[in-house]
Amino acid sequence: MQVLKFGGSSVATAENMFRVLNLAEAAARHAPTVVVVSALGGVTDALIAAGRRAAAADGSYRDLLRELELRHLEAVRGLLPLTGQSAALSLIKTNCNELESLCDGVFALGELSARTLDRLVGYGELLSSRLVAAGLGARGTAHQWLDSRQLIRTDARYGHATVDFAATNPLIQAAATGEVALYVAPGFVAGAPDGTTTTLGRGGSDYTAAIFAGALGAEKLEIWTDVSGMMTADPRLVRAARPIARISYQEAMELSHFGAKVLYPPTIQPVMKSGIPLWIKNTFAPEDAGTLVEVAPPANQAFVRGISSIGPVALLRLEGSGMVGVPGFSRRLFAALAREQVNVILITQSSSEHSICVAVSTPDADRAQHAADQEFAAEISSGLLDPLDREDELAIVALVGEQMKNHPGISGRMFGALGQNGVNIRAIAQGSSEKNISTVIRQQDVRKAINVLHETFFEATTRQVNVVVAGVGNVGRKLLEQLARQQPWLREKLRLNLRVVGLANSRQFVLDENGLDLTNWEAALAAGPALDLDQLTTSLLALNLRNTVFVDVTASPTVAQTYAGLLARSVAVVACNKVAASSEYAQYARLKALAQEFNTQFLFETNVGAGLPVIGTLNDLLRSGDEVQRMQAVLSGTLNFVFNNYDGTRPFAEVVRQAQAEGYTEPDPRLDLTGTDVARKILILAREAGYPLEMPDVENDPFLPAACLEGDVPAFYEQLAAHEAHFKGLYDAAANQGKKLRFVASFENGQARVGLQSVAPGHDLYSLQGKDNAVLFYTNRYVEQPLVIKGAGAGAEVTASGVFADVLRAAH
Structure with missing residues (x-):
């Protein structure tokens, strides 16, 4: 025996119902099968809305009922051949007439009782299951329709009835052991002792299927929905989410509690108790493997099984010195919340007993706050407790895995990954079973947090x-x-x-x-x-x-x-x-x-x-315990290009124009030639070496005549040409001594300066070619011979490569 349950999306249209019929018939060829059917997608909500409108004396409930009738009639016409539609159409009309009479009564009384609402919403599953049964009949498939209201016995707690399994199990066993191999039953509905319709609450159709499976000792229960099993994370938030092949009941319930809506934990109790395997499959992709939920899945390397979230939630914090060492505060808080029927999602308490936090669903937050304020009004007014602190727009992100308890460092990796991405954790809870680590974060950080955690625990390769x-x-x-x-x-x-x-x-x-x-x-x-x-x-x-x-x-x-x-x-x-x-x-x-x-x-x-590893090398020296004594550097590829190409045979202005044309200067070359840019660079190096210098502390010895700095760029070039003799004199003075001109930045004894110098052969700065830069670090380790970093110090390609390298450092 096996039980298959099909959700609302699986039977939402006639086209979808054909898929259900095919899957049901294929299953019945292998073993006797019970098919449990939900209402057509959206029908239950529409029935609730119709009842509420009727109770509010809003006559538009009739429009809703007409839409529902038309939808089911269209399903009949799409599902059944013309010659087989009459009985089904008549059934739909009869049930829809009953619905209208029921809502007319609600409209007249102006009241919608829980008992009436159960009867009203139960029509959704009754109609859909009858349609599926009619579809099987039209195909000549032997089957039997079972009325769940006559088989599942409950108390009279309308809206969320409690099942009497001692009475229910024998009824199901007797009804589903006939001569046919295929049974169809409505989900969600059951019957009170007086025969009135009750419903099984949230996830009721799953619960119906689990009740049938448990009663019949089924080999398996299959939940057919519109997703291919449980996922490592919500695929709407995480593109890289992947199906979970096998998962334990406990892990499935943890994930479902924190937002994975494939299952509702209480509904699977009958099969979990009996150890019946549960498959989650996709009606629209039946070839997909789906997820097998079982008592003890084989161990594998996926010690984190999945990531889930729930929100929005509110965090309520009760704290004060009056709590310390006084028993009963937690009991009073939870009792007050229970009286208001507020479900507590998460609890955390400091070891000092100075505070206790609870997370509740945002729609419950006002009632929860009012209940707590009332319960502790005396302590708050006397100063023993602080006024209740409330934070809204929060969410809970949970890491779930049966094997996490055997792997140290999971929490550290989780918190580290979130911290590196600026996700602030407002509260933490971890159960003693270590199957779940829950964090309360801002609602707006949920997408980022889940992606970060998924990347950390499931995408270690990327x-x-x-x-x-x-x-x-x-x-x-x-x-x-x-x-x-x-x-x-x-x-x-x-x-x-x-x-x-x-x-x-x-x-x-x-x-x-x-x-x-x-x-x-x-x-x-x-x-x-x-x-x-x-x-x-x-x-x-x-x-x-x-x-x-x-x-x-x-x-x-x-x-x-x-x-x-x-x-x-x-x-x-x-x-x-x-x-x-x-x-x-x-x-x-x-x-x-x-x-x-x-x-x-x-x-x-x-x-x-530019692309030279100057700052990185300096930081490595300092981190390894070295200390910089002095630095010498040529830090302008522009100036080095100019002085490497100026030999007095061409005007200085022409060489500067060449540097600008080849992209080695700023749009205004004066930024380079005044040494301002070099002064900034030695300032940055001094700061990285640990010296709190300001820009005015850097001494700058200019080599440009003052007239060159007046006016705009064209005027600048005119003045360069007019002062050619000055530049020729600088070159000749160096050349006559066998030296080369270099614009040098230096730092020593806490003092920084930049200026034009004549460098003798043998010096590390003498042989620089083209637009090369060089930095000489004299440190406690590099005393006589400096650590030299030399290479191209200008140009878009090498500068971009340096930026690229920084991006990769930031990425890691």
Whole structure:
């Protein structure tokens, strides 16, 4: 014997019912089968609405009833051949007439009792099961329709009746042991001792099926629905959610309690008690394996079986010194809530007995708060207890697994993953069985939290990183090219799914949580709204995506002002922009502190040496216990290019124009040639070395005549040409000594300075070619011979690669 239950979506239309008939007939060919049927999808809610409208003297209940009648008549016409429709149509009409008479009585009395409501809503399952039986009859399939109201005996607790199994089991056994191999029964409905219709409450049709299976000692119970079994997470929230092949009853109940709506835990008690395997299958994809729920599934490596959530909930906190050492406070709280029929979803209490927290469903929160305030009014007024504290717009996310108790560190991984993504935990509860670890978080963080946890426990091979890039000039374009080119390699080698979800330039921005097509990003950006940085950051934070990295490839002070708000929401910041790290020391320190406080990253490697690992190397030295004594560096690829290419045979202005044309200078070359940019870089290095310097502390010895700094860029070039003799003199003075001109940044004894120097052969800075940069670290370990980092220090390609490297650091 086996029992198959089909939910409302499985019988919602005639087309769907054909699927049910096929599955029922196929099952009956292998073993005697009982088919339990829910009402057509949405019918139960419509019947409740009709009854309530009638009780409220709202005549539109008749419209609802007419719609329901038409829907069932259409189902008959779609399911049965024309010659076999008459009896079914007559049955539908008769039942719908009874429904209308029932609602007319409610309308006349202005009252809808629980008893009448049970009778009213029971028609949904009676009609659907009769339709399925008629469909089997039309196909010539031997079957018998069973009236669950005559077989399942309950008390008279209308709305949620209690089953009398001692009376029920023999009735079912007698009714379902006839000569046919296929039985059809309505779910949800049962009968009181006086024969009136009762209902079995939430999940009632599942309960009916479990009652039949338990009574008949069935080999299995199959729940056919519109999903292919239980999933590791809600697939509407987690795209990578996967079916759970096998799960224990206890795990299934934990997941279902916390939002996995495939099962309602109380309804499966009869089969769980008897150890009957339960399959969850998909009517619309019957070939899918589904989920097997059993007493003791075989152990496997999936020690976390699934992730679920429930919300919105409210958290009520009772605390005060008057609770400490005084017995009975918890009992009084729960008794007060029980009187108001408030279900407590989660409980947590401090070991000091100073506070106790309970989570309740948001619709129950007002009643729960009122009940608690009344119960403890005397203690609150006397100051023994604080007024009840309430937090709304929360949710519970639960990690479930039978084997979690055998694996240390699960809680640590859970809390660490949430913390790294800025998900604040308001309360924690873990049962003594260790099957469930529950956390209370903000409702708006649920999607992110579940994705983060699913990635942590079910997608260990792949980590999704969401990148937003501000600035799509030369460096930004190269970065996007590198990201697009490297995506397959990152997925294969580093198990990173790196997606660009946002772009911005000085005019527009675009955000897409599904990821932008990097082969067509310009069109997407051009179609985006006008740039508003507040709107951009607000929208980005509202998306609340996990593992988010904001990349600033601009030189904008306004963009840099967004860093603090992003870091405070655990969004990593990668800055090519030097403004933030070279601003007032207090602001620099604040950003570093925010990154540490909110467990995220503030990275700006390209602030100093483009793609060279300068800051990373300095931090590695310091972290390993070394100490920087002094630094010497050529930190401007622009200036190094200029002085490597100027030998007095061409005008200095012409060489500067060449540097600008080849993309080595800022749009205004004076930013490079005045040494301001180099001063920022040595300032940043000094700060990273632990010295709280400000920009005015960096001594700058300019080599440009003052006249070159007046006017606009064309005037600048005119003045360069006019002062050619000055530049020729600088070159000749160095060349006559066999030296080369280098614009050097230095730091020693807490003092930083930048300026043009003549460097002798043999010095590490002498042989720099083209646009090379070099940094010399003299430390306690590198005393005589410095640690030298040398390479290209300018150019869009290498700068983009440095930004890319920071993105990967932030991703890990």
